Amino acid sequence: MTSDMFSKRIDRRTVIKTAALAGVAQITSPFVITARAADNVKIGLDNPLTGTYAAVGKNELIGCQLAIEQINAKGGILGRKAELLVEDSTSGDAGTAVQKARKLIDRDKIDFLLGNVNSALALAMAGVSSEKGVLHVVPGGHTDAITGATCHWNVFRVCNTTQMEANAVAGTLIKDYGKKWYYITPDYAFGHTLQAGMEKASATLGGSKVGGDLTPLGTTDFSSYLIKAQAAKPDVIIFLVQGDDMVNALKQAVQFGLEKKIHLAGAQQELEPLEGLPPEARIGTWVFEWYWNQPGVPHVAEFVAAIKKKTGRVPTARTWFGFVSTWTCALAANTAKSLEAVKMAKALQGFKLPPEIALMPDGAFYRAGQNQLIPNLYVGNAQAKGSAPDDLFHVTNVVKGADIAGTVAESGCKMTWPA
Amino acid sequence: MTQLLLFNVFNGLIVGAFYALMALGLSLILNLSGVINFAHGGFLAIGGYLAYTLIPYVGFWGALVLAPLLTAVIGFIVERVLIVRVYGRDPLYSLLLTFGLAFIFEDGTRFIWGAQSLPFQVPGWLMTPLSSDYFFLTGYRLFMVLVVAIAVIGLFLILTRTRLGIRIRAGTLDLETVSVLGVNVRILRNMNFGLGVYLAGLAGVLAVGQLGLQPTIGASLIMPSFVAIIVGGLGSLPGTLLGGLLIGVASGITTVFFPSATEAVIYVMMAVVLLIRPRGLLGEEGRF
Numbered sequence: 001m002t003s004d005m006f007s008k009r010i011d012r013r014t015v016i017k018t019a020a021l022a023g024v025a026q027i028t029s030p031f032v033i034t035a036r037a038a039d040n041v042k043i044g045l046d047n048p049l050t051g052t053y054a055a056v057g058k059n060e061l062i063g064c065q066l067a068i069e070q071i072n073a074k075g076g077i078l079g080r081k082a083e084l085l086v087e088d089s090t091s092g093d094a095g096t097a098v099q100k101a102r103k104l105i106d107r108d109k110i111d112f113l114l115g116n117v118n119s120a121l122a123l124a125m126a127g128v129s130s131e132k133g134v135l136h137v138v139p140g141g142h143t144d145a146i147t148g149a150t151c152h153w154n155v156f157r158v159c160n161t162t163q164m165e166a167n168a169v170a171g172t173l174i175k176d177y178g179k180k181w182y183y184i185t186p187d188y189a190f191g192h193t194l195q196a197g198m199e200k201a202s203a204t205l206g207g208s209k210v211g212g213d214l215t216p217l218g219t220t221d222f223s224s225y226l227i228k229a230q231a232a233k234p235d236v237i238i239f240l241v242q243g244d245d246m247v248n249a250l251k252q253a254v255q256f257g258l259e260k261k262i263h264l265a266g267a268q269q270e271l272e273p274l275e276g277l278p279p280e281a282r283i284g285t286w287v288f289e290w291y292w293n294q295p296g297v298p299h300v301a302e303f304v305a306a307i308k309k310k311t312g313r314v315p316t317a318r319t320w321f322g323f324v325s326t327w328t329c330a331l332a333a334n335t336a337k338s339l340e341a342v343k344m345a346k347a348l349q350g351f352k353l354p355p356e357i358a359l360m361p362d363g364a365f366y367r368a369g370q371n372q373l374i375p376n377l378y379v380g381n382a383q384a385k386g387s388a389p390d391d392l393f394h395v396t397n398v399v400k401g402a403d404i405a406g407t408v409a410e411s412g413c414k415m416t417w418p419a
Numbered sequence: 420m421t422q423l424l425l426f427n428v429f430n431g432l433i434v435g436a437f438y439a440l441m442a443l444g445l446s447l448i449l450n451l452s453g454v455i456n457f458a459h460g461g462f463l464a465i466g467g468y469l470a471y472t473l474i475p476y477v478g479f480w481g482a483l484v485l486a487p488l489l490t491a492v493i494g495f496i497v498e499r500v501l502i503v504r505v506y507g508r509d510p511l512y513s514l515l516l517t518f519g520l521a522f523i524f525e526d527g528t529r530f531i532w533g534a535q536s537l538p539f540q541v542p543g544w545l546m547t548p549l550s551s552d553y554f555f556l557t558g559y560r561l562f563m564v565l566v567v568a569i570a571v572i573g574l575f576l577i578l579t580r581t582r583l584g585i586r587i588r589a590g591t592l593d594l595e596t597v598s599v600l601g602v603n604v605r606i607l608r609n610m611n612f613g614l615g616v617y618l619a620g621l622a623g624v625l626a627v628g629q630l631g632l633q634p635t636i637g638a639s640l641i642m643p644s645f646v647a648i649i650v651g652g653l654g655s656l657p658g659t660l661l662g663g664l665l666i667g668v669a670s671g672i673t674t675v676f677f678p679s680a681t682e683a684v685i686y687v688m689m690a691v692v693l694l695i696r697p698r699g700l701l702g703e704e705g706r707f
Contacts, residue, residue, distance in 0.1 A: 224674035247631030276536025
């Protein structure tokens with residue numbers, strides 16, 4: 001046994017450096033390599049595959065992949081084969097997302113850019129795509145600014161604005177559960193705008209805010225916030241956190257028995273977190289942006305079957321976002337009969353999605369002058385058990401997007417087109 | 420206000436007890452082997468996922484016993500095959516190795532169990548609050564504190580009363596002499612690493628009772644553990660315990676006054692401790 005078998009003493013500085021490295025570790029991620037060919041029409045997806053949003057990012061990817069298969073089966077884009085290039089944007093590092101977007105545009109010469117789940121990353125990517133003049137579809141980043149104050153002629157969005165989600169659910173909450181609301185809000189762009197939207201929507205209906213906390217993204221322990229919320233004696237606790245944070249917050253709220261005293265609700269809810277919750281914590285009133293169980297709506301069953309065949313599970317709103325985003329690229333090019341971004345963006349003004357893509361009772365269209373998709377929204381309650389194992393949401397009210405979207409002027413979008 | 424503050428102090432102690440459990444394992448490995456185990460969060464996640472997989476067969480209680488043991492077995496193997504090669508080298512090597520392992524564990528769990536949170540259920544009677552006023556004192560959280568207390572007492576008994584523990588403590592002070600006295604240092608380190616990983620696995624099973632079970636669960640919990648060690652002082656297990664409890668209470672109190680700083684406050688605390696008492700509250704002199 002030699003003496004170098006023995007450890008060197010670890011000093012404090014090393015431990016601190018290590019801690020710093022742990023911080024970095026959360027924002028770095030592996031590189032995704034995809035095969036590519038020169039004459040294909042390229043769609044670049046720059047979206048989270050690792051970190052907090054890995055699950056929803058992956059579902060968007062599956063939707064994109066199904067759309068690519070369908071597009072190619074139907075003759076491709078302008079007769080050329082469509083191809084999906086995938087990059088991991090990480091869940092929270094805008095620097096990485098921007099760098100990957102630049103790589104896709106400059107090196108891979110993509111024709112379309114898709115992404116991002118994270119609102120802040122979507123905004124950063126929109127800066128790049130508009131500078132380069134590439135048609136950009138945001139599948140699932142909700143903050144209002146993307147199709148509001150910082151809208152661009154080339155940036156389209158599939159998911160709703162936070163204000164639309166707030167408007168959709170506010171009436172039901174005030175009417176059925178009470179006017180005094182307490183907010184638990186994630187501390188970043190999405191959360192801020194969603195809470196502002198909820199406050200605005202509730203104020204117009206006579207509601208009021210009795211308190212609220214901004215929680216850091218990735219919070220694991222919500223107990224201290226829940227203690228504060230309960231002390232404020234609200235009628236409703238509004239959970240605006242998402243993803244894993246939503247799972248943690250609801251799980252802990254139900255363990256505390258808060259649902260027996262105060263109504264738990266929120267705006268945006270998704271199938272992914274509900275699936276991650278034990279049955280007793282699948283509660284509350286929410287908005288879904290798309291739901292797989294829509295009896296009687298044409299083409300939905302085929303879409304559900306196609307995704308089930310791919311993954312064994314039902315599609316979520318995220319799968320639909322990816323699907324619609326990718327189809328939007330093909331429809332834009334085929335309608336404009338061109339791959340020039342300006343012509344395609346013009347073709348999408350007021351464009352109504354065909355029913356087999358929209359998959360909603362009233363259809364969906366891109367509102368002219370704002371580039372925001374105006375779909376149906378589904379208000380209802382989470383449920384422990386439904387008609388099928390994945391039926392975790394009971395829709396009580398299908399809202400027409402046009403009724404709650406406000407006007408283009410209200411959105412704050414002033415679009416300027418290139419000369 | 421006083422009540423709110425009091426609630427949050429109590430609640431902070433509960434949260435801190437959990438941080439301490441994770442940090443103790445980390446600290447144990449660091450003290451004897453000089454390895455900063457970055458993959459500790461990964462072992463925690465594995466503990467949680469193993470419990471999830473075992474529950475249908477052995478129930479919650481069986482999983483609570485078995486999952487940490489299985490995690491420890493993985494720990495033994497990892498130590499024997501990989502960690503053993505970086506002993507005695509510059510700390511950078513073990514850092515890079517465990518850093519890489521952390522990624523492999525995270526993506527490995529994502530590959531096997533999927534990226535999506537999985538529903539983890541603990542027995543219903545544990546999930547109810549004991550009283551409606553002290554609603555944050557649920558059966559499960561008290562149970563968690565109890566398990567942490569048992570684990571901590573057990574660990575201290577092992578360290579002070581058993582031959583293995585005495586050797587671990589002696590090795591922490593002077594490994595070379597312990598080796599010269601005829602103790603097989605290889606086995607000692609292996610056992611010690613396994614013990615540390617066992618604590619990570621146990622923390623994992625306890626964590627998924629109230630957090631979502633997803634591949635990133637370890638990464639989100641490892642930072643407070645590092646801070647607990649630095650605040651408490653390197654080389655001191657009681658210090659680590661104290662560090663964990665302190666940061667739990669500090670972030671609890673911060674929620675009352677400045678909620679968006681609950682995460683930042685533990686780093687501020689770390690900075691203050693480093694400025695005023697660089698070796699940490701109970702850390703031994705000369706470790707920096």
